[in-house]
Amino acid sequence: VSRGTIPPRLATAFISLLSLLVPRHHRSRWREEWAGELDAAAEQARAASPLRLLALINGVLPDAIAMRRTSLQSKPRSRGSRTGPFHALDQDIRYAMRGLVAAPAFSIAICSSLALAMAANIVAFSVMNAAVFRPFSGVNGQDRLVRLNVSRAEGRGTNVASTYRDLQLLRDTVTGLSAIAAYHSTDVTISVASQPQLAESAFVTGNYFEVLGVAPAAGRTLTSRDEVDAWGRPVAVISHRFWRTAFNTDPNAIGQEILVNGLGVRVIGVGPEHFSGVEKGDYEVAVWLPLPLGELAWRDARRQPVTLSTAALPFRYVGKTRNDVSIEQVQAQSEAVARVISREYPARAGTSIYVRRVWLNDPADNAFNVVRFLIVPLFVLAIGCVNAANLLLARATRRAREWAVRIALGSSTWRLTRQILVESLVVGFVSGSAALGLTAGALRWVETYLPIPIPIDHRVLLYTVVATALTSLAFGLAPAIRASRARTSDGRFGPMGAARLGPWRFGLVVAQVALSLGLLATGTQFIKTLLDSVPSYGVPEPERVVLASFDLDPLRYTPESADDFYQRLLDDMKRRPEIAHAGLLQGAPFFSGTTSGWIKLWLPDDERPRSVLAGVVVGDVFEVMRLPIVAGQTFIAQDHTARLRSIIVNEAFVSSVLKTAGPGRVVRIADAQGGLATATEVTIQGVVASAKNKPHSLPTIYLPVPLEATPARTLMLRYRNTPGDVAGTLQQVVRKLDQRVPIKKLTTAETEARVRSEEGPLIAGGVAILGVLALLLAAGGLYGIVTYIVSLRLRELGVRMALGATRAEIVRMVLRQGLVPTAAGCVIGAGGAAAVGAVVRSRLYGASPVDPIAFGLAASVLLIAMLLASGIPARKAADVDPVVALRTE
Amino acid sequence: MGDPSLSYTGLFVLQAIASGRRFGLEIMEATGLPSGTIYPALRRLEALELVQSDWEADKRARQEGRPRRRYYELTPAGKGRLGEAAARFKAVSHLFPKRSTS
Numbered sequence: 001v002s003r004g005t006i007p008p009r010l011a012t013a014f015i016s017l018l019s020l021l022v023p024r025h026h027r028s029r030w031r032e033e034w035a036g037e038l039d040a041a042a043e044q045a046r047a048a049s050p051l052r053l054l055a056l057i058n059g060v061l062p063d064a065i066a067m068r069r070t071s072l073q074s075k076p077r078s079r080g081s082r083t084g085p086f087h088a089l090d091q092d093i094r095y096a097m098r099g100l101v102a103a104p105a106f107s108i109a110i111c112s113s114l115a116l117a118m119a120a121n122i123v124a125f126s127v128m129n130a131a132v133f134r135p136f137s138g139v140n141g142q143d144r145l146v147r148l149n150v151s152r153a154e155g156r157g158t159n160v161a162s163t164y165r166d167l168q169l170l171r172d173t174v175t176g177l178s179a180i181a182a183y184h185s186t187d188v189t190i191s192v193a194s195q196p197q198l199a200e201s202a203f204v205t206g207n208y209f210e211v212l213g214v215a216p217a218a219g220r221t222l223t224s225r226d227e228v229d230a231w232g233r234p235v236a237v238i239s240h241r242f243w244r245t246a247f248n249t250d251p252n253a254i255g256q257e258i259l260v261n262g263l264g265v266r267v268i269g270v271g272p273e274h275f276s277g278v279e280k281g282d283y284e285v286a287v288w289l290p291l292p293l294g295e296l297a298w299r300d301a302r303r304q305p306v307t308l309s310t311a312a313l314p315f316r317y318v319g320k321t322r323n324d325v326s327i328e329q330v331q332a333q334s335e336a337v338a339r340v341i342s343r344e345y346p347a348r349a350g351t352s353i354y355v356r357r358v359w360l361n362d363p364a365d366n367a368f369n370v371v372r373f374l375i376v377p378l379f380v381l382a383i384g385c386v387n388a389a390n391l392l393l394a395r396a397t398r399r400a401r402e403w404a405v406r407i408a409l410g411s412s413t414w415r416l417t418r419q420i421l422v423e424s425l426v427v428g429f430v431s432g433s434a435a436l437g438l439t440a441g442a443l444r445w446v447e448t449y450l451p452i453p454i455p456i457d458h459r460v461l462l463y464t465v466v467a468t469a470l471t472s473l474a475f476g477l478a479p480a481i482r483a484s485r486a487r488t489s490d491g492r493f494g495p496m497g498a499a500r501l502g503p504w505r506f507g508l509v510v511a512q513v514a515l516s517l518g519l520l521a522t523g524t525q526f527i528k529t530l531l532d533s534v535p536s537y538g539v540p541e542p543e544r545v546v547l548a549s550f551d552l553d554p555l556r557y558t559p560e561s562a563d564d565f566y567q568r569l570l571d572d573m574k575r576r577p578e579i580a581h582a583g584l585l586q587g588a589p590f591f592s593g594t595t596s597g598w599i600k601l602w603l604p605d606d607e608r609p610r611s612v613l614a615g616v617v618v619g620d621v622f623e624v625m626r627l628p629i630v631a632g633q634t635f636i637a638q639d640h641t642a643r644l645r646s647i648i649v650n651e652a653f654v655s656s657v658l659k660t661a662g663p664g665r666v667v668r669i670a671d672a673q674g675g676l677a678t679a680t681e682v683t684i685q686g687v688v689a690s691a692k693n694k695p696h697s698l699p700t701i702y703l704p705v706p707l708e709a710t711p712a713r714t715l716m717l718r719y720r721n722t723p724g725d726v727a728g729t730l731q732q733v734v735r736k737l738d739q740r741v742p743i744k745k746l747t748t749a750e751t752e753a754r755v756r757s758e759e760g761p762l763i764a765g766g767v768a769i770l771g772v773l774a775l776l777l778a779a780g781g782l783y784g785i786v787t788y789i790v791s792l793r794l795r796e797l798g799v800r801m802a803l804g805a806t807r808a809e810i811v812r813m814v815l816r817q818g819l820v821p822t823a824a825g826c827v828i829g830a831g832g833a834a835a836v837g838a839v840v841r842s843r844l845y846g847a848s849p850v851d852p853i854a855f856g857l858a859a860s861v862l863l864i865a866m867l868l869a870s871g872i873p874a875r876k877a878a879d880v881d882p883v884v885a886l887r888t889e
Numbered sequence: 890m891g892d893p894s895l896s897y898t899g900l901f902v903l904q905a906i907a908s909g910r911r912f913g914l915e916i917m918e919a920t921g922l923p924s925g926t927i928y929p930a931l932r933r934l935e936a937l938e939l940v941q942s943d944w945e946a947d948k949r950a951r952q953e954g955r956p957r958r959r960y961y962e963l964t965p966a967g968k969g970r971l972g973e974a975a976a977r978f979k980a981v982s983h984l985f986p987k988r989s990t991s
Contacts, residue, residue: 029959032956032957032959033913033958033959035956036912036945036950036955036956036957036958036959037912037913037914037958039955039956039958040912040914040915040958041914044914055917055923055924056914056917056924057924058923058924058925059913059917059923059924059925059926059927059928059929060924060928061925062924062925062926062928062929063924063925063928063929063932065929066928066929066932066933067932069932070932070933070935070936
């Protein structure tokens with residue numbers, strides 16, 4: 001009989017908590033009765049639905065209250081000491097709740113603004129939490145996992161190549177680790193039911209899943225036997241996502257055969273949901289294969305196949321520490337391995353091995369990033385606090401008389417202060433709960449942009465509680481201090497004396513305006529950046545431009561057969577009537593997804609190489625992009641078959657590299673590894689217009705034949721009209737040429753432009769939303785204050801109108817009261833706000849410094865909002881009937 | 890204690906107990922009223938001395954390894970009140986099927 005299941009345990013905790021409401025002499029019996037009820041319900045819940053349990057729990061609170069009421073009626077109230085600092089705290093809480101319910105408009109205003117600001121914070125923290133603090137999904141015992149990075153400084157960079165022998169050395173020498181697994185990920189072609197597709201795969205040692213403590217979602221994981229017998233009985237574990245996309249979550253996927261780079265491999269299991277290893281950026285891994293099968297895909301620098309024993313590849317290692325072994329010990333043992341490697345292989349002298357914990361992002365390294373990421377939401381929360389403080393202060397003014405009475409009756413200052421603090425805590429916790437709800441919704445949206453799950457876990461909850469408590473203290477402090485200074489004389493002259501903004505509130509409004517201005521300016525800037533980057537991609541009719549990229553490397557094409565395949569593909573597509581232009585691009589800079597290639601270039605009389613972007617164009621690439629040849633001439637058919645003699649450059653190259661007219665000039669080029677001695681001399685035969693946006697607007701050269709052939713190209717097509725089923729026709733054509741070839745990526749220039757502009761929509765959108773939020777908070781706050789002051793000045797306004805003041809004069813007077821601190825905030829806060837904006841922008845996202853237009857726009861939006869916020873109550877004030885106003889007191 | 894008139898809820902609860910339901914959850918299920926109504930009603934009826942409660946025998950609960958249950962039953966006054974009500978509302982006594990009290 002399982003009586004200790006989670007829901008009843010939670011329910012028991014809930015009952016214990018609420019039993020504090022029940023008078024002490026009934027408490028233990030009350031608890032026991034409920035325990036009995038729960039037990040009875042739990043017994044039935046096994047047969048019926050757990051909803052019944054919930055229905056029962058609903059009664060706990062009403063019952064606790066009923067218990068309290070009946071026992072209070074029957075017995076004289078016995079209270080604790082009347083002098084303790086916390087006696088009758090429950091009274092304060094109830095009083096605070098009643099106060100909130102009695103003034104719904106006030107409560108909604110204050111709670112909703114705080115909830116929004118807090119939600120912004122919790123969302124930001126949740127994202128940080130998911131990216132920094134949470135363990136990798138599906139991995140167990142992560143605190144004992146360490147990463148071993150084998151690397152060697154080489155020139156200015158780092159060479160991370162490692163060999164299978166390193167793994168054996170590590171396993172023999174590093175005794176502080178109970179097990180070490182190695183892995184390496186690369187692209188492979190996977191065919192499921194003869195549908196080829198390009199996918200990321202990880203080649204792993206047999207103990208990989210065991211070291212990471214991964215339990216499969218279905219089937220089993222790899223074992224060391226699978227590694228030993230990798231070629232005899234090839235098997236694979238597929239990712240949960242791949243299971244979903246390629247197999248439709250079919251349980252029968254286990255046991256099926258898939259083709260990996262042409263080799264039949266049996267699927268033996270499915271990884272747990274969201275599991276993708278312990279490497280940031282490996283989110284797309286679709287299949288895990290035993291390490292020896294890597295020979296299917298591995299290539300050396302010259303693109304020649306390598307074997308496991310000879311491969312020098314960026315293998316990565318992860319190990320599990322023994323119970324009593326520290327990271328320092330593992331590090332020391334690893335350094336011994338590094339020394340052996342350096343000694344035995346002269347080419348690898350200076351190898352070092354770093355041991356670090358397995359984190360998505362190491363918290364120690366990322367503390368600064370966490371703070372940076374949270375700065376903006378914290379600003380908004382600060383504004384929210386100021387806003388709430390303002391509203392509470394306004395109410396405090398109205399309550400000055402109440403306090404005066406209480407003090408006159410002998411209430412202590414502490415009692416009043418405590419009352420205010422309890423009230424702000426109640427407000428804070430109501431808002432915090434609402435904020436959690438908002439967060440849950442917002443995270444669903446955020447999750448669509450990020451590859452990692454973002455749950456609300458115990459860290460997020462703790463953050464919420466701490467943030468709520470601190471927030472409550474922050475905004476409750478000013479009113480509490482004011483309350484502690486309340487004197488019996490405060491109420492004597494009626495509220496007329498308090499109808500001006502005191503220095504407190506004046507300061508708060510100024511602070512609020514200044515903070516809002518900074519955020520708003522930043523938000524405006526981001527929206528501007530977003531708008532700038534969206535549509536003007538520079539390609540006319542981008543919806544007609546289709547880009548299809550291929551990579552024949554996994555299929556072991558020779559360079560000649562690859563050229564032949566692409567030429568036939570191009571010819572086939574050109575023959576289709578719906579296509580206006582077609583071209584092939586290799587290593588090209590136009591779109592993401594095509595491998596951009598940098599090459600070295602020497603100008604005449606200059607031994608210093610420059611790096612420029614280079615692309616190999618065959619066919620009508622420029623026509624597809626609608627880039628006209630502005631000088632010289634384009635390539636002709638012979639250029640593509642002959643030796644490399646001439647190139648085309650873009651206008652940006654002419655203006656920023658050559659500085660003089662292009663055609664006819666001679667330069668030398670070599671691939672990234674090459675030197676001047678082996679460089680090829682080429683003549684610039686034409687200049688093509690630059691595309692409008694980065695990186696296509698960068699200095700670029702176009703070659704008719706490659707410096708070094710690669711089997712990855714992009715087919716670029718311009719259709720006569722917006723195309724229909726591109727994928728279908730293209731697949732047909734490709735399949736006729738070679739059934740095994742998958743389309744790596746298929747997209748249109750339009751989608752591509754949109755994807756590009758999505759680089760920062762999450763953050764930019766987030767900041768923009770926060771900016772608008774800040775504006776609303778500031779405007780709402782001012783509205784509340786001005787409305788409030790108007791209500792305090794009713795009598796005075798009545799007197800003025802009775803004495804002959806006109807409507808216009810009244811409106812002007814009230815407006816002034818709201819707008820003077822706004823203007824002061826704009827002026828006083830401008831410097832600070834500019835600094836805030838500058839810090840946020842430069843530190844966070846590397847955008848441009850303060851933009852005066854964005855700033856001016858933000859300031860005017862703010863002023864208009866503030867004008868509205870104080871204008872509405874001002875008009876209301878002018879509608880006051882003097883007779884009514886005078887009678888109110 | 891005065892003699893405030895019995896609410897329908899109170900009446901239902903009394904009738905449920907009279908028909909053999911002995912603790913909160915059973916009463917809740919028989920009447921179909923939410924738990925937030927049943928338990929406060931029980932408190933009130935107990936304060937009015939129309940029902941009284943007793944704890945289940947310790948031994949039995951311990952044998953089954955679970956907390957004791959609190960059983961409610963009608964006091965003579967409670968029976969009287971229910972009788973009065975049943976005379977007025979004929980349907981009351983047919984509300985819930987009779988049940989053995991074992």
